[in-house]
Amino acid sequence: MSQWPLLLTGIAIGVALVGALGGVVSERRAAVVLTTAGCLAAALAFIAGVGMIFGAGSGDRFLWSFPVFGSIAIGTTPLGGIFACISALVYVPTSLYSLRYLERYRPEYSARAFACWYCVLLAAIIALFVCRDVISFFVIWEIVAIASAALVAYEWRRERNVRAAFIMLAMSEAGTIAAVVAMLLARAGSGSLHFGAPAAAISQAAAWAIFILSFFGFGVKAGLLPVNSWLPRAHPVAPGNVSALLSGVILNLGVYGIVLVNSELVPVRYAGEGVVVLVIGAASALIGILYATIEDDLKTMLAYSSVENLGIAVTALGVAFVFTAEHQTLFAALGFAAAVYHVLNHSAYKALLFLGAATLDAKLGGRSMNRLGGLIRVLPVTAALFFVGVLGIAAIPPLNGFVSEWLTFQALLRAVELSPLGLRVVFALCGATLALTAALAVTCFVKAFGMTFLGRPRTPLPAVDEAARAMKFGMALLALECILLGVLPTYVLPAISHGAADLLGPDTITAALVPPFFKPTAAPNPLPSDFVATFHALGAQIGRGAPGRGWVVMLRGGSANPVVFAMSTTYLLFIIALLLAIAYAVVRLASRTRRTSRSPAWSGGLSPVLPEMTYTATGFSNPVRVIFDAVFNPTEVENERDTIYQHFRSAIRRKREDVFWSDRILSVPIERATLRMAALLARMHHGRLPAYVGYALGTLLLVLAIVTFA
Amino acid sequence: MLAEAVTALRSRWSCVDWSIERDSICASISPDDLRAITKYLISQEWRLGTIVATETHGQLELRYCLYATRHPGWVQLVIAPDRMERAVPSLTPVTIAADWFEREIEDLFSVSFAQHPRLGDFVLHDSQWAENAGLMRPGVHTSGDLSEQQREWRPKRVLEEEGAFVMPIGPIFSGDAESALFLLETVGEDVVRAVPRLFYKYRAIEKIAEGRTAADVLLLAERCAGTSAIGNGLAYCRAVERASGVEPPARAHVVRGFVAELERLRHHMTSVREICASTSLTVAASQALWLEEQLLRISGETCGHRYLFGVLAIGGLQHDVDDGALRACVAGAAALSPKIDQLRTALENSSSFLDRIERVGVVGREAARTFELVGPFARAAGVAADMRVIQPYDPYPCVHFDVPTESEGDGYARLRVLFAEMRASLGIMSELCAELAPGATRAPAAIRAGSALGWSEAPRGASVQWVELDDEGVVRRYRLTPPSFRNWHGFHVATEGFAFQDFPIVLATLDLSVAENDR
């Protein structure tokens, strides 16, 4: 029962709060204070998080007791440790990046306010993972919501930002209320609001109510359909480093909430719950990537892509839930590992991409891909780092996105282990949806990188120099995370396995997915020797001196099918490096005697090729827009053809507006209904005195009637 | 008929001195009256044939030639504006057909037209030439240094939509396409509008012709578009003959008509081949190519030249073509006729082919009328404009033939018109061959000073030319208005909204020659 992670968490929170106070003091030093406090607190939180994962759990401590609500409980859990680590992995580079990034808002906006809210948010996020009762959890949850809304509205002079922050806050509150109700329901029978209190028997109806309320309540934060209208509004308008936090940290909290409720409070009992999670996840993924693909604003595109990625993670979570309900712990572990791994990966590359987009925004004052282009020549380092993020998010091996998406697909393919046909069909459909999503994601990010950094500029761009060193360093740190998470899955999976120990049993994931090829005889899960021998013959023992169990991720099956799947990005890295070296050597050797001549690209004899003659981002993704027209269902706002003297065509003006699917399904109908009700009410208010006297009289009579007959 | 028209004009504009010279009503008018008179004439179904700009001793003269569509006859309105004083009134607000004429004159004579919606970058590209180059003005002789200058040029864009861009095609593109730049405005997938940027091949034939003898200018007229050498050459010969009062002998007329129809037959075969090739219907394209080669060989056998160069001469024919050769020619062409019919039937029964040319590049009757399109292009849209009928010239008044028209104005309608005209040409050829009588084929050349219009129905439509000669038979001003110049003007009408992969098909079915336009 080690207490140090809890203590360290406390110190981290303290450091962050000191940062918040220190930031307020000096406008000039605010950025330095923010970076120092942010990095320090996040680093401490990371160490604490590692401690939580690998420690055995501290047991909860009860701090204060309140008359109605019961005691405030804090304590460390491995699950909280995982999410604390993920948050820290984003917070450290983002804090570094912020050192110079805030300069662009001077002197219009106060750096002090930013530093304060930034540190408060950090403190709240760290604190959230050690809250062990409903009351403290939601108090901290609200602080997170308010702090993040304040950061989104940082540029408060812009109406759009303030609106987005309001919508974000409003939807967050709605979600919170649902989640609170769910948690209270869950704890209702036990008589204690402490998470760890023994659960009372819960009826099926209550279980479903808790599930639905909590899933969509936390789903608001996680950006799931159809309750994510706030997401594509808030992400693009927030300052770049805040967008990174929103995508890399805040969205994860929703996943944390969902896992918390469905694992500890009311463990999943019905496969149906898993199916809901699965379907919502897959739908979010597809809708998210569709809107991302046709979007031309770099940050809005990344925001939609967050919907997609969280959708993928939640799909994997759904797989885990279904298998849990079906009592197949092994495959549940696989799904859970995929989900957490994907959340982790998404945090790394999405933060990186948002910081990259923020750099472009700060340097060029715009982020519409239709105006960018050819930036690799002026911002080579940013381009290279952005490219790492793009490879990651497009799931190109050996980068990190590949590992988690691959695990997700493998988990979905385990549908064959399910007996009910209906479940198999759902799995198959969701698998196909994710496959389409993955393909569209490649299209989307080929466009993002190609249109932004390659080709030639589409508009004359200002002369710019590379990003400041701190900004580059922050991004480089995230790029490094992407690469390491990609090539070292056999080290990440055991960590996730420890984190899931409470839910799945100790070392389930490790034993299932990381066979000990380096030390084949060591417990647990000793492998059959002929099996090991076969794999050793293939080279699975290479790197034996390194720590860990091996470099191969593998799922073993029965005797008929000894290897269900296996892959190794670690070895792949070496092979890719080797192939590249060989290719380079061959080309060098072959071209020794040849002369390379360079001439401009052939453009049909047209010279010069003007910027308006290059493919635009809209043009690149227009086929997707046309094919999925039914999903986007755009409204034609303008379609005018102007002529001079009746026949001389002088202008064709066209404009189409796409309304985000979630808005169409949920927000717009609600907005319309509200307005209609308001209009009905307004009818009563036509300003004639007798009418109001009549209303007063009527009310009086009604009250009297109630009093009399009740 | 012409007399009635003159009476009507006199009653409306009594102060103008209207006179009739042969088949033209001529008048010098004030620039202020130009729009009103033209508007009236257009309302009476007169059509703009050409605008001839001339500058002598600093005095600019603009001659607006209109032809009647209800009866033979022309109107020539002459204005002599003082370019220093003010801009010339533009006719474009009255008829869009004047648009390109005025853009051309603006480039070549530095004449500014008031209220023209868009001038500049037309014949002389803005990327190389200053706006006031005035290439055709007397005394302007450019030297090589002009090509060294690189000027700013940006395409005029019409599409205003997020993500819209201009996809350039050309000027060098495809395997053996003529050089022209096409600017396709698009947001991806579908092309919203396509406009050509022409005159890459501008050879300044009108400028070269100045100072050459009438006989030598015929070489230029023939080679303006090698694929319609007779069409344009005949209009030129007729202009010179009318200017100097030479009347070719009867046999020359008959043979001229014969070779003109032979050329039309071959030219239409080429167009059919291009349409087949554009839809990647390789077998049909090969068969059309083979038929085209047979027709080229028949032409070579009959007249000594596969493209019928050197057949025409001022006053008749350069060399007589003997009756046997003409009869052999008719027999040869008639032998090909069943094969042409087979090709037509096969094409009309290929639904995959029809799918690609139907409702493609549609130009309706209204657009064809307002843009004053000519030739098969206009006839496929239901406008039966044919100079052989509305302004008849020998030998057509004594030949029986139909002018086929269609109403859809799409690619398929144009293909049907082409096939129908091929059949009609074959009929005219055999009819002319039967009418042949021995006789002289060339009137003695007695070229006098004078000026006149000449016209003909070239394979692609009306070719209207103007020539001004001095006493020694030297050309002082040569004005060439080929049919492609008129029809390229309608190109953008046919290309508003089409799928990108249909671009070659639209281009092929429109049957436009860049060389003929660029002159």
Place this chain on the structure above:
Amino acid sequence: MSWFIRGLRAGVLTENLPEGQNLPASLTPGLPRRTDFATEQEALEITSLCPTGALRAEERAVHVTSERCVECMRCKPEQDWRRDADWARFADGGPLEGAFTRSIHVRIVDAGDCGSCLSELAQLNGPSYNLHRFGIFITPTPRQADVLLVVGPVTRQMLDPLKLAYEAMPAPKRVLAVGACAASGGVFGPSVMCAAGAADAVPVDLVLPGCPPPPLAIVHALRALCGQERPA
């Protein structure tokens, strides 16, 4: 009946390249050649008929600069005309060598052509001439081209595109000027907007006169350029 069967039923329409000095007018209009006249006066009269200066009298003989001939037929029938189609002449350099004799790709550039040369070039891919059998292909991009085939007198506004096309080609490359215009400017050049042929813009290796040169002559020229046969 499908187009496939229709194509098969048409049979082989490709013809062997006709040889000899006396080809029919259907295949080639011919070119004037050196002729001896009875008197000097007669020679001068013939020369005066030529509008482009292709004929040049030396005493009683009339010599021909075939590059300038535009086949106006005015010197017919007095001047003797050759009736073959082997007209190409190396101006500079020689044929392609080594690996480039078997199969070459040709990029056609229209630098102001009237359309008849292009029409004859289109015939090359047709069944009658079937250029592919010699391993010669027409390509849409100069990047893959070994031969730049120029038609037209080179107008001023096509000068830069033509030069760009030449520069875009990889070495070894050859330039073939096809037709009187590309060979000498023809009836158009040199003049205010036209150069005196392709040589004014790019280094020409092989010149093919004719207005237009018939497909047979172009086949001979292309084969000469890739070393498959020697020009006459």
